[in-house]
Amino acid sequence: MITDSVHGANLVDVVYGEVPAPGDPAEDFVEATKIRRDAMSWDAPGVRMLQTTPEMHPIIARAGQRHVSRARTELPAPMKVETSVADALDRRCSADGFADEELTLTELATLLRLAWEPRPGTGPASGTQPRRATPSAGALFPLELWVVVRRVEALEPGLFHVEMPDAGNASLTRISEVDHAALARAALQENMIENAAVTIVVSMMPWRSRFKYGHRAVRFALMEAGHLCQTLLLTASAMDLAARPLGGFCDDEVNGTLGFCGVDEVPLYLVPVGRGQ
Template identity: 25%
Template sequence: MRVTEARWDTTRIITGLVFPIRININATRQNIDSMKISGEAEELSELRRQVYNRKRSLSDEPFVTTFRQRTFDSPDLAGVFHENTKTDRQWQRRTRKNSNELKGQLHAAAAEVDPDYPGQELLPLPDDVSLDADIGTVLQRRRSVRSHAPSPVSRRDLARVLRYGAGVSTIDEGKRKRTYPSPGALYPTEIYVAALRTDDIDEGLYYYNARRHALRVLRRDDPEEIRRDVLGGFRSGKTNDARSFDDVPLVVLLTGSFWRVKFKYGPRGYRYVLQESGHLAQNLLLAAEADGLVGFPYSAFDDEHMNDLLNVDGVNEATLYTVLLGHEAGGVRDE
């Protein structure tokens, strides 16, 4: 079972720039809902597979074997990506021209993207939460902890981690700035929360709206079913990792909404999305550490499983990273 409600995203209107048509940026949310997943995304995904045949290019041999034999495909896909997302004089010229095109209302709209799931129940999070910790101590203590105690995470703890790890920190010239750096302050990384064992929050799948500091309820389900569906995305990893997920109470899933930056920065925008997801993940891990929780960043998940779980198409928006949060096994740390 997966999320079925379409998400509204201002950027999907803005990306009309890439087509020779003009789209009204004041279009209603209802008209945009149908743009969530389309046949166009599947066609684009198929085209990409034709350009680079992953199954043909990746043999059953371990990567280290091909490295020793220096038999990576020529050119290697990673090298192709890196080479084609470099900045050069042509990119700089196009960027300057792009800046001129984006002046005025359109640029303002791009900087104030407010993605959301309209119509879904809004669950406010406590806003009167503080986080007082010595930054040096937090940095020294942070470790990736794979095993978690069966203790639930409180609603206030979750609110604290999201508020300081991903929330709005200031409003600068009308722009809402968050606690982590973002390309052009466009914030292309989306934040979903799988609550598997929490106090005062039902087991389910939620979307974090940073502007409102609240969760949109995407799915409430039988606790065992939601746990099975979420953790199923990790089962294709190493067996020892799979066992460590059994008691995790919270999973934060980060997705990238690529066109939100590619319309401004071109192919290099893809790099920026990946970089931002790393900034955000580290913020969440440090905020969790400061709050007395532990975290474990994990990216060896099953992409198609997680994309299907979140009902994202894997082309315009795709799962990039996950962060597991909870109490350290062996006892809950004192605050």
């Protein structure tokens, strides 16, 4: 409904400040990622290739970072969560702050495994693409999960990569130390990052699905990040943990702090998690 205070004729000024000039990045992104029936073979070039090249199937099943030369911490089995979906939805809200307490390794494992572990019988060990609770276009999973640990039982603080190629194969690989103060400044909500026990980082590697879906792959990856983040948030809610999704941060500062290039791997979400105040 248009009110007297914001007339329809003024909406362009309110939204844009001025009429977008040709080459506006937001409009170009929407246009470039459209699917058109008469151009599908160009817009999604890899669909036909996958249909006609069986040799590609085991390759895409192995998609996902692995750090085999580094020490790994095996994640324990997840604890049983009894909370109903309705109760988890009812309790879900973005945390205003976190208590100065640690998480147990089992709690962190439960949060990560319920949200990201492949279903039994899927993944490279089974010769198939993984299937997870989070849907992915073509099951290509162009996302990666990272954990910035501050206070977790039995884990040294730092940046860890989450590796779950198959069901029952879940571990954390420590990659580096992290300047927590720099990450907190980059997040633009310093108290959230500084006080949380962990910060889960959802990053995008768009090239994993771009070969199949062209420019549309980026739109898919953004959707998938939302799916995954909501799964993490609802799981945290069901576990009675506090969490807050952060999507507005200084990208180059986050990239520099975590060691991402910002092109082949792009951070999309920072999700601080801990015990509520």
